[in-house]
Each structure stands twice: as structure tokens, then as C-alpha cells.
Amino acid sequence: MNFDLSGKIAVVSASSGGIGFAIASGLARAGADTVINGRTAEAVECAVAKLRKEAPGASLKGVAGDLGSAAGVAAFTEAVPRADILVNNLGVFGPGTLFSATDDDWERYFQINVMSGVRLTRAYLQGMMERRWGRVVFMSSESGLNIPPDMLPYAFSKTAQLGIARGIAKQAAGTGVTVNAVLPGxxxxxxxxxxxxxxxxxxxxxxxxxxxxxxxxxxxxxxxxxxAKVEEVANMVLYACSVEASATTGAALRVDGGIVESIG
Structure with missing residues (x-):
């Protein structure tokens, strides 16, 4: 299936490398005006240059900024005031148990993994709803369902994203805006x-x-x-962001390779 996102503005947080870059690449190849984000100007410039070589003619914009803080999101959304597609990809991961993780560790995962997406969605969702079209994707994880006790603060943040995505999808009911979570393994x-x-x-x-x-x-x-390969994860996200995914919303879309022991 060939997706056409011509005329749509797509924002992918933390897209200067890894899964985020693969997602941005897919959206750009589908014709979206794609905004690349990373923490440093150098990383963003390198990512934009790389994608221009891979996808000549792609419409790209690079905006550096740390979206793990309220101030960083405010500066970013001032530079990019509109988005038709938002992929909340920013996240950190690492070990931590109930006994080893400090309050600061929990707060760091919450601010970066959860609140970055909340703040960006808050900034862009109203415009999507008014225009009667939009796509929001939260990049969660199979760890949000299959909770690893040795990565508890991380897993908590990924479970939180599932609840947030479902609730926002209900808030956008009937507007033509879909909101989903994607769960890579x-x-x-x-x-x-x-x-x-x-x-x-x-x-x-x-x-x-x-x-x-x-x-x-x-x-x-x-x-x-x-x-999984980053492109395999990006393929699911690209579908969720497509025009064709108009009836897919409020869902937890797994790209976990079958890790989660569930048929639901």
C-alpha cells in the first residue's frame, strides 16, 4: 500500500536517529512536510542531510530542542506552530527497581517519556480537531504491558502512555483525529x-x-x-499516520514480535 501524506505537516520528536529517524523517513517519503527534532543543532543538521540524500525532493525542516522540559516544548511549538501528524517518540530507558530507583529517576522518566508527549499533544491537538483531521501516535513499548521489574520506572512511563493515548482518543471522538499507541519490542x-x-x-x-x-x-x-528492525517499527507508525487508518484509534498497536502473551 502506498500512503500519500502530501500537504500534511508531520512532527516526530527525537527523530535525529534510531526509530524516530526511520519514522521521519517514512513520513517524508510519503510526501509529508516533515520536521526533524533532536537535542543539538549538529545532530539535527546531520539527520536532515542524511534524509535529503536518501529521499531527494523530500520536504524537511530541522528544529533542535530538548523536548523533555516545558520550556523546551514551548520553544519548539513556537518554531513549529502547526502539526497534522504528531509522533511522540522522545524517550529514555534504563535499569531501575523499586529499591534502586530514586525519586529523581522516577521524575526523569515521567517528564521525558510521559510529559513531553502530553505537552506536544496539548499544543497541536486543538488545531487538528478544528481542521477535522489529524494523527497522534505515542511510542510506548511492550514493557508497558509485560512489566520488567528491573526496569520499573521505564515500564511505568510506557504504561502511562497507553492510558493517555486511549483517553485523548476519546476526547477527540468524532473529529477525524485518531490517537494511538505503538508498542515496539x-x-x-x-x-x-x-x-x-x-x-x-x-x-x-x-x-x-x-x-x-x-x-x-x-x-x-x-x-x-x-x-526488530527500526524500519519494521516505522512501518506500523506510518500506517497509523496514514489517511487509510481512519478507523484505527484508541488502539495499542503491537510491533513486539509476539512477545506479549496475549491474543487481544
Whole structure:
């Protein structure tokens, strides 16, 4: 299926690399005027230049800024006052149990993973509803359902995104705006590659091999029995952002490779 998003303005937070970049690439190739975001101007400029080479003729804009704070979101939305498509991709992950995680750790996950999407959606949703068309996607995780106790603050933030997306979808009922959450499993993202780099090097393996072994060791229910590629996750997001996805809203769309033991 070829998606046509010509004339739509798409914002993807944290899109200078990894899953975010793959999503931005898909939206740009589908014709959307795509805004690339990253924390530094250098990262954004590199991402825009890379995507221009991969997709000549794509309509791209780069806006640097840390969207993990209210001030950062305010500055960003002043520079980009309208969005027809919003992908709340910004997020951090890492270990932390009930006993090891501090109050500051919990607050950091909440502000970056949860409130960044809340603030951006608040800024853009009203305009989408008035124009009677829009797409909002929250990038959650299978960890939001399959809670790992050794990553509890992270998992909490991903579960929160599911509830928020469902509630906002109901608020936008009947307006032509859809709101969904996408739940990737372990993915060959930049962050995952960095996390596995030392382990892979010490064992004489590629990062992909090491991550696939990690998936089977910690997520043995995986049906694909490997980590997903960033493009595989981006494909689901691209569908959720498409005109064709007009009846898909309030949903938790899993791209977890079958990890979550549920047929629902």
C-alpha cells in the first residue's frame, strides 16, 4: 500500500536517529512536510542531510530542542506552530527497581517519556480537531504491558502512555483525529546498539547477534525470535499516520514480535 501524506505537516520528536529517524523517513517519503527534532543543532543538521540524500525532493525542516522540559516544548511549538501528524517518540530507558530507583529517576522518566508527549499533544491537538483531521501516535513499548521489574520506572512511563493515548482518543471522538499507541519490542535502535556494544565486542559477536541472544534470554516468548528492525517499527507508525487508518484509534498497536502473551 502506498500512503500519500502530501500537504500534511508531520512532527516526530527525537527523530535525529534510531526509530524516530526511520519514522521521519517514512513520513517524508510519503510526501509529508516533515520536521526533524533532536537535542543539538549538529545532530539535527546531520539527520536532515542524511534524509535529503536518501529521499531527494523530500520536504524537511530541522528544529533542535530538548523536548523533555516545558520550556523546551514551548520553544519548539513556537518554531513549529502547526502539526497534522504528531509522533511522540522522545524517550529514555534504563535499569531501575523499586529499591534502586530514586525519586529523581522516577521524575526523569515521567517528564521525558510521559510529559513531553502530553505537552506536544496539548499544543497541536486543538488545531487538528478544528481542521477535522489529524494523527497522534505515542511510542510506548511492550514493557508497558509485560512489566520488567528491573526496569520499573521505564515500564511505568510506557504504561502511562497507553492510558493517555486511549483517553485523548476519546476526547477527540468524532473529529477525524485518531490517537494511538505503538508498542515496539526490543529493536535494533541506536540506543540498543550502544547498550550491547561492549558485550558484543567482548564476545566477538556483532551487535545484532548479541541483541538477538538478549531477546531470547530475556523475552523467550518472542515469536520472531530476534530484535526488530527500526524500519519494521516505522512501518506500523506510518500506517497509523496514514489517511487509510481512519478507523484505527484508541488502539495499542503491537510491533513486539509476539512477545506479549496475549491474543487481544
Amino acid at each position: 526490543p529493536t535494533l535502535s541506536d540506543g540498543a546498539r550502544a547498550m550491547m556494544a561492549d558485550k558484543a565486542a567482548s564476545e566477538g559477536k556483532t551487535v545484532e547477534q548479541a541483541l538477538n541472544e538478549f531477546v531470547m534470554a530475556t523475552r523467550g516468548s518472542s515469536i520472531i525470535q530476534r530484535a
